[in-house]
Structure formats: C-alpha cells, structure tokens
Amino acid sequence: MSALVSIKNLTRIFDVSLPWLNRLIEHQPKAFLHAVSEVSFDIEENTIYALVGESGSGKSTIGKIIVGLLAPSEGSVEIGGVDLFRESDKAKIEATRNGVQMIFQDPYASLNPRWRVRDIIVEPVEARGGDGEGLAERLLEQVGLSAADAAKYPHEFSGGQRQRICIARALAAEPKLIVCDEPTSALDVSVQAQVLNLMSDLQEEFGLTYLLISHDLTIVQHMADRIGVLYLGRLIEEAPRDALFSNPKHPYTKMLIDAAPRLDGFGREVEPPTGEIPDPINPPTGCAYHPRCPIATERCKAERPQLRELDENRVACFLAV
Amino acid sequence: MAEVVLSVRNLRVEIPLRRSVLCPVDGVSFDIPPGDILGVVGESGAGKSMTGNAVIGLLDRPAFIAGGEILLNGQRIDNLPREAMRRLRGKEIGMVFQDPLTSLNPLLQIGDQLRETILEHLPVSKKEAADRAVAALEEVGIPAAARRIDSYPHEFSGGMRQRVVIALALCAEPSLIIADEPTTALDVSVQAQIIALLKSLCRERGTAIMLITHDMGVIAETADRVAVMYAGRLAELGPVREVLTNPSHPYTNGLMGSTPLASKGKKRLNQIPGAMPRLDNLPTGCAFHPRCPQVKKRCAVEPGPDIESCGGRAACWFAGELSS
Amino acid sequence: MRDSLSRAWKSDFIWSFSRSPVAIVSFIVAVILIGAAVLAPLIAPHTPFDPGTLNLMNGFSQPMQPNEFTGETFVLGTDDQGRDVFSTILYGMRISLFVGFAAVSFAMVLGVSLGLIAGYAGGWTGTIIMRIADVQLTFPGILVAMLIFGIAKGFTPIHLRDQMAIWVLILAIGLSEWVQFARVVRGATLVEKNKEYVQAARLNGRSAFGIMTRHILPNVMGPVLVIATISLALAIIAEATLSFLGVGAPPTQPSLGTLIRIGQGFLFSGEWWIILFPSVTLLALALSVNLLGDWLRDVLNPRLR
Secondary structure (H helix, E strand, C coil), X not given: CCEEEEEEEEEEEEECCCCHHHHHHHCCCCCEEEXXXXXXXXEXXXXXXXXXXXXXXXXXXXXXXXXXXXXXXXXXXXECCEECCXXXXXXXXXXXXXXXXXXXXXXXXCCCCCCCHHHHHHHHHHCCCCCCCCHHHHHHHHCCCCHHHHHCCHHHCCHHHHHHHHHHHHHHCCCCEEEEECCCCCCCHHHHHHHHHHHHHHHHHHCCEEEEEECCHHHHHHHCCEEEEEECCEEEEXXXXXXXXXXXXXXXXXXXXXXCCCXXXXXXXXXXXXXXXXXXXXXXXXXXCCCCCCCCCHHHHHCCCCCEEECCEEECCCCCC | CCCCCEEEEEEEEEEECCCXXXXXXXXXXXXXXXXCEEEEECCCCCCHHHHHHHHHCCCXXXXXXXXXXXXXXXXXXXXCCHHHHHHHHHHCEEEECCCHHXXXXXXXXXHHHHHHHHHHHCCCCHHHHHXXXXXXXXXXXXXXXXXXXXXXXXXXXXXXXXXXXXXXXXXXXCCEEEEECCCCCCCHHHHHHHHHHHHHXXXXXXXXXXXXXXXXXXXXXXXXXXXXXXXXEXXXXXXHHHHHHCCCCHHHHHHHHHCHHHHCCCCCCCCCCCCCCCHHHCCCXXXXXXXXXXXXXXXXXXXXXXXXXXXXXXXXXXXXXXXX | CCCHHHHHHHHHHHHHHHCCHHHHHHHHHHHHHHHHHHCHHHHCXXXXXXXHHCCHHHCCCCCXXXXXXXXXXXXXXXXXXXXXXXXXXXXXXXXXXXXXXXXXXXXXXXXXXXXXXXXHHCHHHHHHHHHHHHHHHCCCHHHHHHHHHHHHHHHCCHHHHHHHHHHHHHHHHHHHXXXXXXXXXXXXXXXXXXXXXXXXXXXXXXXXXXXXXXXXXXXXXXXXXXXXXXXXXXXXXXXXXXXXXXXXCCCCCCCHHHHHHHHHCCCCCCCCHHHHHHHHHHHHHHHHHHHHHHHHHHHHHHHCC
C-alpha cells in the first residue's frame, strides 16, 4: 500500500483583523487565526481516513485545502505524488485536481436549485470540457436512484436522495479521493445509514479513498480505517481505528470518547468534562489542551508537545503512556 | 398533589391548508411523573417538536390543537386563553430550545432577564429576586455568577448561553421543563456537560422534563422513559432500557439497527428503505407499512392501532411477534 | 410527485394573484395601456405627427363635441395644432414605455453585472463599485439623469441632437437607476457564493465567469425582476419629469411628459383637456406598474433564497 495523499506541515492562517480604521482608532493590533497548524498525515490508497474534532478544530479547513478551495499558508499537499501547490506543470495539477472530489454537509445548499439533476451530475466532466452523454443516467442508477430522475430538479428530492445526487456528481469525474465533509450530519438516522452503506459499497466497487470529516465519533468508528484527532488546529493523536477506540492515549481523545453518548449507557453518570474550547485567536500557551486537562503539569503550560510514536498511535502529549 | 406533572391525552394538532388538512400530531398520549425524564425521539417530520410546542401553547399559526387534552398537575391547559397561557409559561413550564440565542434578548443583560422573569412569576422583593438570579446562575454551573450576571448574551460561549437559558427556565421553579434539542448545536464535550446538568436538576428538584431529540444516544443516557414518534403518531412508548434493547415496533427496531453505535464491527448498517412520508402524502393504513420489513396485508388496509389496544408498548398489530 | 412542487408554486402564484384585487386591477390597467401603446398605429384614429394630415382649423376642439369649423368630433379633444389628443397620448405612451423599458433594461444589465462582480470578486473591486454606487445614491436620481443628459447632449453633434435625444434619455435614466440592481444583486451574490454548490463548481475547475453567469445569476433573478418592475414605474416618471422640464423627448417625438409640458401652457386659458388626459394616463400607467411591482415583491419575498 502506498500513500495516496501526503500532507506535510500544513498550516493555514486567517487574517481576522478589524478594518484598518478601527484598528487605528482602537489601538488594536492585527489579529490572526491559526485554523490549522503544522498538521502532517498520510492517507493510504483505498482506505478511509477520518478527521474528528469539535468546532474550531480546523477539520473542514484541511478538507477545503485538499480539494483546492483554499490555499495553505505553509506546508504541502501531495496527491498521487503531485505537490499541488508547488508543481509547475499546470496539466499535471489539473489532472490531479480532477481526481479529487468533495461531498458537502448540507444537501440543500450543495445542489444548484435552478439546474436539472442531469446537468448537476455531469458538471465535473462538462466544466473541464468533456462530454457527459448518458453519464448522469448511469450514475443515478449506481447510487440507487432511477435514470428518469435526471430530468428533475433538486427540490423534488428528499435530503437523503439529494446526498445521493451529490455522490453521483462526485463520481462523475472518476475520482481517486473523495473528501466527505460531515456527509450525514444533516440527515436522519435511518437515511444516514443508507448513505453510509452506499459510501461503503462504492468504495469497494471503485477502489475509492475517502477523507471523512466528522464530529460524530459513532460514524467515524463505523467507517474509518485510520483516525486523526484535531484540537484547535493541531493533530493531537492519530491511530488505526481499533487502537484509538480501545486504547486512546491523549487525554482529549479519552474525554471525547467518554463524553459521547452511548446507546447502552442507560443511566450512565459521566463526570462531565471541564471547561470549553478556548478562543482560537488567543490559544493557551504550551499544549492547547492544558487548561482542561486533568493530568496537566507545569511543563504542559510552558512547552508544546510534538507528535511521537507510542504503540500504534502517534500522540502529542508528554504524559501519554 | 398529582402523581403526574404532565398528562397528554389523545393530542391532535391540525394545520388547515387551502385544499386539505395536515395532521402533524395525531392521537399522542403520554404522562410524565415528577422527577422523570421522558425522551421524545423521532426523525425530522415525526411531529416531536410540534408536540412540545402544543404543550407550551406556542404552536405557529395556522397550526392548532384540534383534539385531545393536555393536563398540567391535573388542570387542563390546552384550552386556556392566551394571557393565562403566557403566565403559565415560565411559571409552571420552562423551555429550553436548540438555539440559545432565540430565547435570550440580545439587548438585555442576563441578570435583568432573570430578575424580570422571577419578579413576574414569584411573589418576592426586588432584593430577593436579585439573589435568586445569582443563585440560579450558580446552580447551572456558571463560574463567578455574581460578576457575570451583568454580562450580555453575546459575551457567553454557546455552552454557557445554553446554561443561562436553563437558568432562565428554572428560575421560577417550574414543575415541567420542555427541552427541544437542547444539545444539538453544541460540541460533544459541552453536550455532556448540559446533559449532566439536566439530569442533576431533575433529580434534585423533582422537575419533570420532556426531552425532545433525534439522538438515540442522548436518550439512552438521559431519559427514564422514551416515546418514539413516526409520522405524527406514537410508534412506541416505554421504559428506555426495554425499548432500546428490546424494541417492539419494527420502526424502533430499524432505527436502532441503523445507528452506527449499535452495529459494532459490522460492515454494513441495517437500513430502513425509503424516507419518512410527507404529511400531505401519508400512506393508508399504518404510516410505516411501506418501509416495514414485516408488513402484512392488514397493515396497508387498517389504520395503525393505538398503543393501548396493542398491549401498551408499541402501535403495531404484530408488536409481540417482532423477529429481531 | 413529479413537478408537484413547481406546480404548487405556480398555483400559489396564481392563487395569490386571484386573492389580490389590487394586483388584478393593476394588471388589467397595465395590460390595456401597454397594449394600446403597442397597437397605437392600428387603434389611433389619426396620425398626429404627420403634418400632412393635420388641419389647423381643428385646433382646440373640446372633447366629444363637434368642432365649430370643421364639424369633426374628437374623443379627447385636440391641441392648438389640431392634433387629436387621444392619438397623441397613444403615440406618447409608446415613447414613454420604450424609454422606460430600454432604460430599465440598460440599468438592469449594468447593475446586475456590476453587482455580480462586486459580490463575487469582493475585495477592492467590490469596494470601488459599491462606493461609486453609494456616492451616486446621495444625489437625487433626477439630478443625476439631468447631469448625464446635459453632458451627453454636449457631446452629440447638433444636427443629430433630436434623433439622439431618445437614446441619450435612455442612457441618462439607465445610469441613474443601476444602483438599486447592483446593491440587491451584490447582497444576493454574497449569500449564494458561499453555498456549497458554488464551491462544488469551483473545485471542478469552472471559471469565475462561468460560476457567475451559470450558477449565481439564475439564483438572484427573483429579486431583480421585482426591482425591474418597480424601476419601470420610476423610469417612466423620470422620463416624464425630464421631458416636462424640456430636457427630454423632443416635440417631434413627444412622450407623455412632453405632452404635459405642452398642455400646461393652455391650462389657464381653459383648454384643460390638453393637459388632463396625458396626466391621467401617466398616473394610471405608473401607478399600475408600481402596484404590480409591490405585489410581486410581497409574493416573491418569502421565497427569496
């Protein structure tokens, strides 16, 4: 197995300063938001890699950088050996980009309401000058809708059906990698199961690689082969699925797994986690998790831990054993 | 005095349209005793929020209560005039919604909102109302409550805002709290905090809680009893452990099977085919029959049975015979 | 289920129309007036601007009364030159409506394009476009139109001035009304461009121009149509105002405004019909179009996406 996607030292900084006049009058300095800081990981071909984290963890930003909707401030994204932000051969970049698709969270906003389903599905082909004759009908049947649906408009479909159309659109470009940004968080449980099953089936059929971005640990546990946990823009733990859930090393990962509601947790009394996610514009010094961490020491406040190998996991914590 | 705080009998809500009448809630009955948490679970369009809104008398026009009774501490409240209902809200029924910002006035300090609510509903002096406001904030776990009482809603984080809303719902010491998706907009760690808070309030004060959510995990951990809704009707009602581990209604069974939590290690999830029917296009017979794996002839012809007529657990003709 | 929603939407549209007496009356009035203007050469009993058909003896005929010299009867009377007022109104409305439609179309094309660019590109481009719009908004529209009219006239050769007057008028009114379109389209574009279907198009390599024209434009046209209707009424009034002030349509191609200007000279000598009928027509035209626009806005507003 080889790495299809290789992300090195990825950093993205947003300028969130007030307009210059306000800064001048209120004597405010420029403000920067480190949405993603020095994140590195590889995605093996034909696997599902999941990024989990709470709001402000930077997981969606990483997804947008990988599909090319945002540029990184630093670091590199290599897909199939092509460094997307340094390669000088435009044709190579175009060809690689063509093989990366995305499924979005909101199935209502991700389909143009004025377009017929046929035109929506063949857009990835047509926008690059190809011919999508008959493609939409074939793909619709592949995702469990009927060929006749190609002539309809998006408003005639339910949320789950729309997400199927989004998947069909992603498939049209014959991608290698599909970035799925919270693909089922807008769907009901029974429909979510349909979409997740469809994603699994398609992965087998087409040998797809998924980057699954989600806040929902239950979905991640069900789907992913390997999982990266993000906190405040940094990767704090990475491990194969079973290793992560059976033996989490980072206190934050432990807290996340513990706090997630469980179906068999009748009357379970969870010691609720303390504190909240800090302001990402002014993150805590040292390990960003230290103000909430039950085992933090003086060193955690002063020094930032780097990722290190520990059993099957990579973890950014001094105290993890 | 009463053994149940809230009793809903055969509730029916209708929305008259130009050509037809929609019925988002139909024949729903349940009780909540003091100190009990009833989880109301269902997918979007199941009528769970509509049921909650009917209880607090906040149905959006043109929806209205077309039948049935709602009793709070033994008194009918579904036919109260608007003004009386308004006084009852806040005093006897507290409300917590998904988005805390909709429940808080952005232009008022939270202390003012708390004191105002207390003074309106309780016979106390201004001084005492101020003390109670601080106490309420402390009770919901807001640090440095005496100082933060002068803050505006936007100065709090999402989780803290939801705590303020809960304090606001609690400050007049209601006997019932209706929480509609109170943790859906929150992160996992904050959700766990809010759930723990609701549970402890319920235990310490004996407040009855109607917890409306789509999240089976939250229900499992929080509720004492659960009501599963489908297409405006109750599909199943019972103690949470029994309903979730041993469902009697095929819909509950399918719902549990399609939750990734329940399918540890399995490659595929059990899926329920199709989607929840639209209210203007309800199937004949039992509304679930087109998606039901063990549908029989009777289900398509006869309207779905009442829970009472099927042994009190599930609204299904074949409730006892579920092969899971 | 097929098409049921779009059918429901259409029936809602018609249902709401059938429930609004104001909309029905406005619609009927507007259709009659616009139809009459379009069909003027067929309907008008006289061709008032062909000097060969005019008879000065017919001047100042009272409405519905036979002329004392020629015995001819004119429905709405005649003016000083013996032109049939009814016919001049029909032909005047043609000019007014032509200028109105053309000016609004021009303003719409200009405003929608600039609004799309300002909203989609953002940054300095957007700031500059919207600042220009803001500055222009601080001047009364009619003043802007007069200014542009004056400047443009100065640049046209004298022998072409009368022929060009109509086009200069369209340019002036169009330029004074693009701001509305630009502001609304920019706002709608800001909403649309962050929607995920636009992101999907971007990551599939569609150009900015393609995204603006094929994705965003169709989704912002609802509010644009509302503004276009309301602007049409404003443009007709602006044209009448300019013509009344003597800087608009020339007397050889008189619009309703020109007719009113001509008529006001006879108001105090008792020939009231020369000014009254064009004025009433202008009022009915502008009011019906405006009310239709208001109704359209009310119907479409909850659906603005």
